[in-house]
Amino acid sequence: MSDSAVETPSRGRRGRSGGREGNARRGGPAIRQMGWRDNIISDPPTEPIDAEGVEKIHHTAMRVLEELGIEMLNTEAIEVLRQHGATVKGSTVFMDRDMVMEKLSTVPSEFTLTPRNPEKKLTIGGKNIVFGNVSSPPNCSDLDTGRRTGTHKDYQNFIKLTQYFNCIHFAGGYPVEPMDIHPSIRHLDCLYDKLTLTDKVVHAYSLGAERVEDVMEMTRIAGGLTHEEFDATPRMYTNINSTSPLKHDQPMLDGLMRLARRGQPTVVTPFTLAGAMAPVTMVGAVTQSLAEGLIAVVLSQCINPGVPAAIGTFTSNVDMKTGAPAFGTPDYVRATQITGQMARFYGLPMRSSGVCAANVPDAQATMETMFSMMAAVTSGTNIVYHAAGWLEGGLCASYEKFIIDCEMLQNYQAYFDKMVVDDDTLAFDAMKEVGHNGHFFGIQHTQDRYEEAFYSPFLSDWQNYENFRDNGAVWTHDRANKIWKQILEEFEAPPMDEAIKEELQAFVAKRKEEGGAPTDF
């Protein structure tokens, strides 16, 4: 806490981005939002277990790798691990803790991701935290037309919202699956949209060699990069999930290896629901998640020592009456915080998520998402997936929830501002001036500061009841409904060199002609 009185100029209220209010507004009427900013969390993380507990979890995760092994359904991955010292029995890979710790020692604790607009470069690791859009739901909903299967149009809309909000730092997976595009060419249309409608960091699904290679190539083209420039530093990333318990599938491992060879990072995120695919005890579920995650990180280092990787957590509990997954529960928060302790133990950046089980953008959705975000902010999480728009345990992207969540993210970003204690903020002279019978509205100390003194919401309504009522008593989800439509109306794509756009179009056309990607796995 020694530097807590120092305000970093680039993050402050009058920082490079215009401070809390920001400079993002281009004349559109929708909202006045915060500027683009890097977030540093100065508060120490919350640590629910002690050093002995950390050692016990580590020891047990190592026993899982040593004694139970992980099934790796990818012959190439098995062979690589075997060559680096692992023991293989059938498709099950065992490794001792010395090998694990040696391989983990080459993973950078912090790395950057540079998208086509280098001003939106992200730092992943340390005390940094970045937010991404909801990813991968097959459905979407809005309050006008209800819930339906996602379309290309919906996909584009959510990508526009992703670009619009400065509090969304990266364009993760597809914010909704465009089910009206054939899976063989879906990745081509989706990445073309993502790379032209946004200028933020993008992601490749590890769902087959062609998809992974196509996304890397399109990201390279969009950045105007040579192959060497692309390989030289992280430009994008992938995410892989294990098939818990204790198993990794072929395409996921393939994607990790393809990216690793080209210096691009993988976030390894086991999906361990306690009581279903993992032990019913949260500590056990975290332990299993770590064993599954670490073996994939080890694999990345065998392929390319020093390539960035991050550990993800998706450990939550199920409703033991129905088996339904639950998110944003107290158990989820604690599991995330413990995973954060373990990520720091292993020196790895960490990912968690802004998630909920609720079906509609109401009080429950907000409560669960707030708990998820509290988990992210207090655990030392560096990358937050699904930070805006997620409903139904990930089965639905909600337009209104996207807006509500961005209000929440802005609140958190303002919360990250350092508190400065100096004569100016202590304000003794202001108190002296006002005395016992005045008020502070009119004095110079207030006038000089009021415009940027406090966080100013774009969605929350601070009117008193009488004004709220006279203005139609519009609930938050209905205000959000109006806002996303205004944003889409005024949306402007970020600039892109015409030659690059044509190169991208040509690439997409060629790959479509070739049939895109196989869809038989």
Add this chain to the structure above:
Amino acid sequence: MSDSAVETPSRGRRGRSGGREGNARRGGPAIRQMGWRDNIISDPPTEPIDAEGVEKIHHTAMRVLEELGIEMLNTEAIEVLRQHGATVKGSTVFMDRDMVMEKLSTVPSEFTLTPRNPEKKLTIGGKNIVFGNVSSPPNCSDLDTGRRTGTHKDYQNFIKLTQYFNCIHFAGGYPVEPMDIHPSIRHLDCLYDKLTLTDKVVHAYSLGAERVEDVMEMTRIAGGLTHEEFDATPRMYTNINSTSPLKHDQPMLDGLMRLARRGQPTVVTPFTLAGAMAPVTMVGAVTQSLAEGLIAVVLSQCINPGVPAAIGTFTSNVDMKTGAPAFGTPDYVRATQITGQMARFYGLPMRSSGVCAANVPDAQATMETMFSMMAAVTSGTNIVYHAAGWLEGGLCASYEKFIIDCEMLQNYQAYFDKMVVDDDTLAFDAMKEVGHNGHFFGIQHTQDRYEEAFYSPFLSDWQNYENFRDNGAVWTHDRANKIWKQILEEFEAPPMDEAIKEELQAFVAKRKEEGGAPTDF
């Protein structure tokens, strides 16, 4: 963190109260809730400023008391402070830091509050946190009939909800003002209801000598106590607010002194909205709040050294466009955390609140209240006022919000459970048993634990979308609407000795005959 692997038996999942699910259900159908429990927060508080910042705030708060003084509109209080070393000019009282720190040295850092049911005794201070109902709104609302002025019936309903929920530890001020009872006798009817419909800790408004004395006497009668027994240990408390900037009013100070003489605690809570009655900088607003709060705590020690007192914070910001107060903002969270640092510096227990600016029980209300509760939980707050039911910056008590907030409080209580790392929770043998292709639902390790493994909500709906839709797609506020009505239907008052009840009735009748309390201040 050295004891984080040790689970306190009385708080654990199988503790004295039946663990997370609890034993509170008496056969009523409304909900299955958590049992009554003491809450200990093991996580260290979040501290936004460093030791130097703490010293600077202290130094400036002392300068306010030394150089600016506080106007004390109570001649008795002025005289007491003068006799103890303060300097008086007119009605303004000045004191040097030596006097302040000497007087603060006798305040206990922890104390108990024992209501008529001693099983519901509360510990205030240390790592303990307790929750109370919304207090003092003139209006109330429910989704059936909308918003209206509070009535005696509404008052009784909210008192019943206060008693019903085990996560509500004390019955603070009136959860809604019963405007249909004349102010001269309102306190008599309200306290009679509170003392018969609940068996939890109660509070006296410091709004005139008669009210304060009546409430102390009724609390004594309800507890079946002699005057000596009442005086011997804290049985109830009062709350006083300063009239910021830098002023205390007559009746508030009178109430504090009356309670202090009888060994009963006061929570001193300046209401310092930054930019209005306090400096526009949050650090300055906190500093002013402390100066205002500390002088009243000093007064209590002059009256009765060692009588318990707590420092409250109500420092938030206003909307600088309209002057409307805002709550649950990032600025509010940081101000609360800094106040927590200062409370620990002075060795005082601390109070904060579960507050919001929203007008309806929607996403905004939940987000703001979640931020307020996050402030409470991370600041070292010991007493949380308004933890259930608050809307509109305190101008309205909402039936549905009360239910939603109790779900939130239960989530937080589950979050306070310590995480145990041992062979049982690490679950290596369970992972070994399930292997690479099984699942954990059916194994003995799961079967032995699933009923109490996770927090189980009473309001949140974890059904998948199809079931949610088929069951009517009921939003959270509408589910809450159904629940509060069910609870009121099945409510049973806690037992009370018939003789005590008659004594209370006789006291109320006598005092009404005498005209109650004057209403001319």
